Amino acid sequence: MFNICICDDSKFFFQELSDKLHRIAQKYDINICIQTYMTSQQLMFDIEELCMNVDLFFLDVLIDKMTGVEIADCLRKQGTEVPIVFLTSSKEHVFDALEVMPLHYLIKEEVQNQKIEEILLKARDIVKHFKVKKFHYKVGRELRVISIEDIVYFEVMNRVISIQSLKGEEDRFYSTLDTIEKQLSKGQFIRVHRSFLVNVSYIEKIESKEIVCRNNIRIPVGASYTKSLKEEYTTYLLEHQ
Structure with a gap:
C-alpha cells in the first residue's frame, strides 16, 4: 500500500487531485490510500501516526494559521524523510520551502495529469528505495529510524x-x-x-x-x-x- 496525505483547504481541489492520483495509480497498478485534511490543526493532531505511515505528502502552502512549510518542518523534525509536494497559487514562498527538501512545488492552476504522474512515480521509487534501507519505529512519542x-x-x-x-x-x-x-x-x-x-x-x-x-x-x-x-x-x- 502506498499511502498519500493531502492537506488543502479547498475541497474541490483536493477532490480533483485525489481523482487524478487514483486514475494514475490504476494505470500503473499502484495500490494507493489517500487521507485528506482541510486544516493544519487536523493534520497536526495525527502527525505522529502520519509520520509512521504516509509515503507522500501534498501540502497547501497557505492553508490557515500554519503554512505548509511550517507543517513540513514539523514532519521533518518528527523524523520522516518521505517526499513532500507543496501546493500553491503563486511562487512567492518557493524559497521558504527549500530547507525541508520538497520533491516538487506545484502551482494549482497548472496541475496537469502528466506532472502528477511524474510526481507519483518518482515518489514511489524514492520511497521504495528508502524503505529497503531504513526501518522506522516509535519509542513513546518519538519516531526513530x-x-x-x-x-x-x-x-x-x-x-x-x-x-x-x-x-x-x-x-x-x-x-x-x-x-x-x-x-x-x-x-x-x-x-x-x-x-x-x-x-x-x-x-x-x-x-x-x-x-x-x-x-x-x-x-x-x-x-x-x-x-x-x-x-x-x-x-x-x-x-x-
Missing part, C-alpha cells in the same frame, strides 16, 4: 521488541514480529524462532538448535522454523554468490 544494515535481529518478549545492532546497541519499543515482518522487504530477515527475526546477511552458521551470527551472536532456532530457515538461507546464498 535505523539503517537495516545495522540490525542483527529483532527479539520479542511480552510485546516488547528489542532491536539488536551490530555495534551491540539495543533499543526497545512495543510491536509484534508479524507487524515488523510486513514492514521489511521479503528476503531481508528470516524468522528462526517465535521470538526472533534475524538479518539473513549476518548469519554465519546454522547448527542443530541455534544459528551463529557475526560477532559470535547465538540465537535459538525453533523446531517448527528449521525447515523454512534452511530453505530461505540457501536461497539467499545462491542469490548472493
